[in-house]
Amino acid sequence: MTALATERKPRLFTVEVNTTYCKGCEICVQVCPKNVLAMNDRLKANVVNLKDCTGCLNCEIYCPDFAINVEEVEANA
Amino acid sequence: MAIAGKIPTRKYLRQDRLPHIWCPGCGHGIVMQALVRAIHNVGLSQDKTVIVSGIGCSSRASGYMDFDTIHTTHGRALAFATGIKMANPELNVIVMTGDGDASAIGGNHLIHAARRNIGITCICLNNNIYGMTSGQFSPTTPECALATTAPYGVIDPSFDLCKLVQAAGASYVARGTAMQARMLEKYITNALKNDGFSFIEAIDQCPTYFGRKNKLGDAYAMMKRQQETSVSVSKAAAMTPAELEGKQVVGELWNSPRPEYAKSYDQVIAKAQQGGGR
């Protein structure tokens, strides 16, 4: 599940959630300072507000399931 | 521009073994990631690093990591690791163990690995409970807490593993919580750089057994609580024992390099070959 931030940000990030690994503990939702993630109705983490992502890596580092991967989108890509 | 602190975590995992067996919200995955990140920071070779674990939830970690790995018997990870390090001191040896594994059934090995200052980094994932067998109290379960084998509350005083290991002779000792994952990563990085016995107590959460039994809320609530009851080494220095009651001191608690055991044995070899001894 990949979403792409497109608006007026100098840096762009992708936040990928591997739904096979995700066990729905919600830690990522709670550690994200920008409310980028929310739980969906299948109780998996879901990217809902990618434009605010600052690439702080909190969601990736605190995900106990290795389900989240944050990458930066190169400016000229 | 790369993201600050971004590391290729997946390179170090056996991705075909995931998802892991740990419960939703279990802190072991967070600590395991901190270890992986530390290994990357130090630049350890995957081909020359052995991960050794005992028995219990946390000890399943070895199977998910792409190194030479060995999931041993209950409590004995450090004894197996000692054999590996002594037989081939060139290998980097890391032990992942739980609170019950390391401090109850394996307590003697913990003491003596620390005493020898053998070059092993030991990460104790302390979630205050026996998770694999569904919630019995361990030597680190806080007094008065509930567990399936302490339905009226634990009366056994809990163990301060860092003090134990420091007193036994470890050359690097640190404690952190899952909520302080980046600090844990830093401590483990320093531990891996230390040539001797390094001990990291990683306090993490068991929402399924310890949390539920003691009504501590969800995983995040448990993590926050562990953070809130933590006191840094510098703050703790100015606090009275009464003020420290119910708190845990986090940070680098001890860092005092001394000769590593396998290297000391190199001197035994040199002495024997020069015709010394009896």
Add this chain to the structure above:
Amino acid sequence: MPNQSRVLMQGNEAILEGALAAGMRFYAGYPITPSTEIAELAAERLPKVGGRFIQMEDEIASMAAVVGGSLAGVKSMTATSGPGFSLKQENLGYAIHGDIPCVVINVQRMGPSTGLPTSPAQGDMQQARFGSHGDYGIIALTPSSVSEAYYLTIRAFNLSEQFRVPVILLTDEVIGHMREAVSLPDPSELTVAERRKPTAPKGEHKPFAPDAKGVPTLPNFGDGYRFHVTGLIHAEDGFATSNPKLVDQAVRRLTNKITDNIDEIYEAEQREIADADIVVFSYGGTARAARRAVRMAREKGLKVGFYRPITIWPFHDEMVRNAIAGKKAVIIPELNLGQMAREVERVAHGTTTVIPVTKVTGEILTPAEILAAIEEVR
């Protein structure tokens, strides 16, 4: 000294010398009588040849360290007695289950429990076979002389590497503490088996896939194969499985790799069996008295044969059956209450009279006692 080829050596010393000749370079142990001389000599001799010795905190740790040392690629061993052997059983089972070669010396002492620490006995014969939990195969060798202790220790390492299984040198206080003349061979005359390394490329190698003999080729830690070892029942890739078919295969392989190769593993000494009416079946230190008794019986004109298993486990049913078939009786002197007599009885299956001669006084059986049992048969 003029005669260099024959030296006076204690059994325990011969074991350590044999281990060094076999390439043992890591020893982990804990002091216990009557095996302690082996640890003392290991501490002195290993560093001289670049090997390593560690005195662990307990018997359990010693066995664990030996398994770790072996996985790191070094021929490893430990030595113990009675209570220590009991304590090693869990990690011995781990080594069996993980196809991890290593050698465990058990210098048997009188038990149960702390027993008579310095007195001879042969009370661990069944424990050596069935001491750990679950089903498995194991190899145990039993020397009857100091010289044989030397050669069997080398053989123990060879079998251990060839079949990737812990091998027990099941000796006793009589042999461990006795001194005898030993002729040490030139090291170049010895056959020393080395560990077989995998041939499949990294990434494709299955660490627990058996060869034609049922034996896998495990790499060493640090070779770059990045494999997993676990005490959980595992598939050929090394990872835990509960698939009934794979579990069945895994457990049976551990037994079959020993029983299917028994003719390669088994050794026994047989003397004057062909014309004998009576066979004396004896092993270890006791076999010395038994052999004397057989000679004394022959001098008296009695037709008595001698069967001495050198490989005690696996038990070679067919060879024992052939040796005792049609005999009037088989006499089994041993320093326990009939542990191996049980095995012989199982094989005899009521066709030959089995007479155990047992002794648990803390003393050894004498030739006279065994001769008396022979004479009683008539």
Add this chain to the structure above:
Amino acid sequence: MTQIMLTGSGGQGMILAGIILAKAGILDGLNVTQTQSYGPEARGGASRAEVILDTDEIDFPKVVAADVILAMTQEAADKFSPKLRAGGTLIVDPAGVHTVPAVDGKVHVVEITKLAKEVTGRTVSANIVALGAMNQACSLVSPAALAAAVADSVPKGTEAVNQKALAAGIAAIGA
């Protein structure tokens, strides 16, 4: 086959004496076994070493009927002398054995400890004196082999003094 028992108390060097005798046997091309008492017994109580010398293969490694018994203490003499075969030889040191037990064989009373003190200045050499006396009395091994085995077994720097002790034991029996 020759069956020998060297008996005394722990610390008197009976086991080392047994080892030396066995080594000498090897030098003479004989088969040998040497066994001993172990444990608390070997730390102060009655202590014994047993040596068997044979031109043939040795089956049973323990003494059944002793050809020679050395007894350094009363306790050892009383405990082990019944093991002496008829016509065997008992050698006792009067420093420890005040009452020589009745045996059906030869008895040599040799001032072993006293000689050791006189010749070497130290009573710890008594076991070597005893070896000299035993071998002279019973011709167990060749004198050259015994001397070589003593030299090979004693601490470095004590070879000469131990050869003197050996000679004193031999002389005590006489030709």
